[in-house]
Amino acid sequence: MRHRLSLEEYVSGILAQNRFVLSQAITLVESQLAQDNELALQVIDRLLPYTGKSYRIGITGVPGVGKSTFIEAFGLYLIGQGKKLAVLAIDPSSQRSRGSIMGDKTRMATLSTLSAAYIRPSPSGTSLGGVSRKTREAMLLCEAAGFDVVLIETVGVGQSETAVAQMTDFFLLLMLAGAGDELQGIKKGIMEMADLVAITKADEGNELKAERAKATYQNSLMFFPAHAGGWFPPVLTCSAVQGTGLDQIWEQLQNYQIQTQTNGFWQHKRQQQQTEWLHDTIKQLLEEQFYQNPSIKNLLETTEKQVQEGKQHATQAAADLVKLFLSP
Amino acid sequence: MRHRLSLEEYVSGILAQNRFVLSQAITLVESQLAQDNELALQVIDRLLPYTGKSYRIGITGVPGVGKSTFIEAFGLYLIGQGKKLAVLAIDPSSQRSRGSIMGDKTRMATLSTLSAAYIRPSPSGTSLGGVSRKTREAMLLCEAAGFDVVLIETVGVGQSETAVAQMTDFFLLLMLAGAGDELQGIKKGIMEMADLVAITKADEGNELKAERAKATYQNSLMFFPAHAGGWFPPVLTCSAVQGTGLDQIWEQLQNYQIQTQTNGFWQHKRQQQQTEWLHDTIKQLLEEQFYQNPSIKNLLETTEKQVQEGKQHATQAAADLVKLFLSP
Numbered sequence: 001m002r003h004r005l006s007l008e009e010y011v012s013g014i015l016a017q018n019r020f021v022l023s024q025a026i027t028l029v030e031s032q033l034a035q036d037n038e039l040a041l042q043v044i045d046r047l048l049p050y051t052g053k054s055y056r057i058g059i060t061g062v063p064g065v066g067k068s069t070f071i072e073a074f075g076l077y078l079i080g081q082g083k084k085l086a087v088l089a090i091d092p093s094s095q096r097s098r099g100s101i102m103g104d105k106t107r108m109a110t111l112s113t114l115s116a117a118y119i120r121p122s123p124s125g126t127s128l129g130g131v132s133r134k135t136r137e138a139m140l141l142c143e144a145a146g147f148d149v150v151l152i153e154t155v156g157v158g159q160s161e162t163a164v165a166q167m168t169d170f171f172l173l174l175m176l177a178g179a180g181d182e183l184q185g186i187k188k189g190i191m192e193m194a195d196l197v198a199i200t201k202a203d204e205g206n207e208l209k210a211e212r213a214k215a216t217y218q219n220s221l222m223f224f225p226a227h228a229g230g231w232f233p234p235v236l237t238c239s240a241v242q243g244t245g246l247d248q249i250w251e252q253l254q255n256y257q258i259q260t261q262t263n264g265f266w267q268h269k270r271q272q273q274q275t276e277w278l279h280d281t282i283k284q285l286l287e288e289q290f291y292q293n294p295s296i297k298n299l300l301e302t303t304e305k306q307v308q309e310g311k312q313h314a315t316q317a318a319a320d321l322v323k324l325f326l327s328p
Numbered sequence: 329m330r331h332r333l334s335l336e337e338y339v340s341g342i343l344a345q346n347r348f349v350l351s352q353a354i355t356l357v358e359s360q361l362a363q364d365n366e367l368a369l370q371v372i373d374r375l376l377p378y379t380g381k382s383y384r385i386g387i388t389g390v391p392g393v394g395k396s397t398f399i400e401a402f403g404l405y406l407i408g409q410g411k412k413l414a415v416l417a418i419d420p421s422s423q424r425s426r427g428s429i430m431g432d433k434t435r436m437a438t439l440s441t442l443s444a445a446y447i448r449p450s451p452s453g454t455s456l457g458g459v460s461r462k463t464r465e466a467m468l469l470c471e472a473a474g475f476d477v478v479l480i481e482t483v484g485v486g487q488s489e490t491a492v493a494q495m496t497d498f499f500l501l502l503m504l505a506g507a508g509d510e511l512q513g514i515k516k517g518i519m520e521m522a523d524l525v526a527i528t529k530a531d532e533g534n535e536l537k538a539e540r541a542k543a544t545y546q547n548s549l550m551f552f553p554a555h556a557g558g559w560f561p562p563v564l565t566c567s568a569v570q571g572t573g574l575d576q577i578w579e580q581l582q583n584y585q586i587q588t589q590t591n592g593f594w595q596h597k598r599q600q601q602q603t604e605w606l607h608d609t610i611k612q613l614l615e616e617q618f619y620q621n622p623s624i625k626n627l628l629e630t631t632e633k634q635v636q637e638g639k640q641h642a643t644q645a646a647a648d649l650v651k652l653f654l655s656p
Contacts, residue, residue: 041644048641133643140641271636278635281646286614289654307606308599313376313468315461316369318609326617326654 004028004036010043014145015050019118022145026120029137044137047144052270054086054143055257058164060154060190061174066200066240070174071151072108073240077250078149079116086142087111089122089153090135090160118147129284132163136277139167161190166276169266170195170256172249177206177213177237192224195233196252202237202245210237229265231256290325299324332356332364338371342473343378347446350473354448357465372465375472380598382414382471383585386492388482388518389502394528394568398502399479400436401568405578406477407444414470415439417450417481418463418488446475457612460491464605467495489518494604497594498523498584500577505534505541505565520552523561524580530565530573538565557593559584618653627652 005013005024013021029040061067075085087108111117120138122131139150152168154160165171173194191197197217202210217235226232234252238245260266290296303321306312333341333352341349357368389395403413415436439445448466450459467478480496482488493499501522519525525545530538545563554560562580566573588594618624631649634640 041641041647044641045644048638052638137643274635274638274642275632277642278632278646281643282618282650283611283615285646285650286618286653287611289650290610290614304603304606307602310376310380310602313369313372314602314605315465315609316373318606318613319369322610322613322617325614 004039007039007042007046010039011046014043014047014141017146019115019145022118022141023120025141026138029141030134040137044140047140050144051140052143054139054148054150055170055253056139056150056152056168057253058152058154058161058168058171059174060161060164060172061200062176063155065174065176067153067174068108069240070198070200070238071153072111073243074246074249075108075111075117075151076114077243077246079111079114081250083148084116084118084146085111085149085151086118086120086139086145086147087151087153088120088135088138088142090131090164118142118145128160128163129280131160132167133281133284135163136167161193165193166273169260169269170253172253173197174200175213175217176200177202177210191220194221195227195231195256196249197221197233197235198245198249199235199237200240203239203241207237213237229260229269230263231259290322293325296321296325332367335367335370335374338367339374342371342375342469345474347443347473350446350469351448353469354466357469358462368465372468375468378472379468380471382467382476382478383498383581384467384478384480384496385581386480386482386489386496386499387502388489388492388499389528390504391483393502393504395481395502396436397568398526398528398566399481400439401571402574402577403436403439403445403479404442405571405574407439407442409578411476412444412446412474413439413477413479414446414448414467414473414475415479415481416448416463416466416470418459418492446470446473456488456491457608459488460495461609461612463491464495489521493521494601497588497597498581500581501525502528503541503545504528505530505538519548522549523555523559523584524577525549525561525563526573526577527563527565529567529569531567531569535565541565557588557597558591559587559593618650621653624649624653 005021010021010025010028014025025040025043028036028043031037031040059067059071061070071087075087078085108119112119135152139152142150150168152164154164161171171193173190173196175197177199199210199213199217214235214237221233221235224233236245236248236252238249240246257266260269291300299321303312303317307314307317333349338349338353338356342353353368353371356364356371359365359368387395387399389398399415403415406413436447440447463480467480470478480492482492489499499521501518501524503525505527527538527541527545542563542565549561549563552561564573564576564580566577568574585594588597619628627649631640631645635642635645
């Protein structure tokens, strides 16, 4: 069904904020075909001067925390503030187990119909590295298409949180006012990455529980040092259903931006992320090229078998294969 | 000081269980020099038929849990059972921060004097991949030198636990009978990897605390599914000072071996580990070769700068560098 546009059509379409062309371009980025990737790189290269102006926000929380409902409500709030919002998802594991986390068509029902919002399901892919790269590039395309805020969503149970934190300016952790052991559901490392913890479902009748959870998290966060950039992650409560607390969250996001843009950390972090992105991509391309190499493909199965059976030493076998790859 | 032996000297020395030659060979494995690595590979290649016969045990616990004291006591117990024991450490982070975790000469004071024990400090290195590879190779050398049990030790706060679990048959987690929130000190992912949890310092007067901690951990472990291989991780208490509980730990280790060797999981896991080892090494060698390449070295700094300043797209820059590397 999809037909490929020309480089010029992609570039001018995205700059004209044409959502259809944006979607086509993201599909191009996500393609497995080498020629598509080549064209995608050209598109991004041309659009590079128009990127970097959005607020990149990572958002995570365990299943059941009400992530979709929160994003729907927070998105509508932002649009009410005159913002244009893109929502991207990163979750390689979903491909293998439960289908894309964004697959549910009923998710974000209102948000998805608004022209100021753009929602894109998780790209397909088996490696986190591959999915990250595609998500980062989709983010750049969204920025060039004029979106002020890019929300990058992940599930909060796997390893993709680090990937999301590495491509965003601010990391928002959603937590549930739960039954006692609030800290158990989410990995400690994720707590440490959070720039803000938002207790969801602080709905009428549930306020006390939410306030108690807030106190617990505030206590836990006190044991972590201040983030680089001098930011102390606040804990807030909100109700997506009642629309409460969203303004305070946005206020804190703005405070963060002002503080870190003033002390230079915002720019520093982005530069660091660019460097990481470069090195991540190098590693990934090296592996791709290696495993796609015909001589390697030919030999790999036999080598694996010999190594498994202890007939060849893994390090030696690896050295032989890499040598063959580099000097055929 | 060190002088290099010949291939034959290394091979025959290790097979003759000469500890001096074993140490020299491990130093060769750990060397940064390409020619040393080449020779090390030849040594391992020759010794490969004599490897694989030990019980490979990973052991971890947060600082303060009494790891050294436990290993000393458990090691002496094993030697009493007629075993020969090698202790290796894996901890890349220690190089950067606190010095090697094995650096303290007073650690394992008795054990280190016995001819049935061999203790080797953590190899130097900055990347976890590099340290893992060296530790795995040191393990093979210890096996060829006739050690029945190889303990691989790590700190329990970083990422090296996964690396240790990937190279061992059994993963032993030491936990302290602590003040209430026992589960906070260690990452949840590490709990899930444990094949046995041992509560340390269940010394006289501290038994109640230890029993309470035991109940807590048993409860927590109940929420995890049985390990592959059908093993349910037991929780035991022990006192290294009084020498109690060590026999039960060893009994469980033997049960595990019998059960998984009978159902085939032991062999299956080792084969899988060999395959992972192969692919890990491939990735690592590819990166090493890339970053050591003179043309890449020349260009990298400029490229990083351009990417940081947004003048070049990271993916494009990575693709250009990889292309240059592969077809100079």
